[in-house]
Amino acid sequence: MTSSAPPGLARLNRLDPAAAAGLLRGVCAAADWSAAVAAGLPYRDTGALLAAGDAATAALSESGLDAAMAGHPQIGRPAPGESASAREQAGMAGAPEALRARMLELNLRYQERFGHVFLVCATGLSAAQLLAAIEERLGNTPEVERAIVRTELGRINRIRLGRLAESADPADPAEPAEPAEGDASG
Incomplete structure (x- = not known):
């Protein structure tokens, strides 16, 4: 670790x-993922932290992937009081009621088909784009969808790890030091 490490990374490296691992569970709910990333401390820079997160995501077992997905709310229904979910799903915030209702219907259909929450990294996506994504992915086989979910989880984890590394506020490790424009991953 260098003295020029961003504030959140410097704080993480001191733990x-x-x-x-407890702090990292706010990034990814899978205990195996957070333990693997924590085991690599200290990180010399954000790039090394992100690489460790990528490796941990790739190494998740099927049950670990299930645990990670269980930590994500449905698109359009962020967890109350959880700022990361609300921020990450900002693309749905101003959606028309009909679109929100359709998204809820498709979320339920997706969960029935695949047995888990629809997981998508929604950074920069509008409500209409999120709706199109779930409509398209409902046609996937379970095997194809599992691979897509792992990729989307990796993208979400990278965004959250980056925020954690940059965070100047120890009370909210998912808050960036400077608010990001148009962010809506989730």
Whole structure:
């Protein structure tokens, strides 16, 4: 670690592995993922942290992937009081009621078909684009969808890890030091 590490990364590097894993659970709910990333502390820079996160995502078992998905709310229904979900799903915030209702219907159909929440990295996507994504992905086989979910989870984890590394506020590790424009991953 260098003295020029961003504030959140410097803070993470000072934690013991158990405390770091706890903090990292806010990035990804899978215990195996957070333990793997915490085991690599300290990180010399954000790039090294992101690489560790990527490796941990790729290494998730099927049950670990399930645990990670369980930590994500439905698109259009962010968890109350959870600022990361609300921010990440900002593309749905001003959606017309008919679109929101259709998204809820398709979320339920998706969960029935695949047995888990529809997971998409929605950064920069509008409500209409999110709706189109779920409509398209409903036609996938379970095997294809599992691969897509792992990729989307990796993208979400990278965004959240980047925020954690840059965060100047120890009370909210997912908040960036400077608000990002148009962010809506989730």
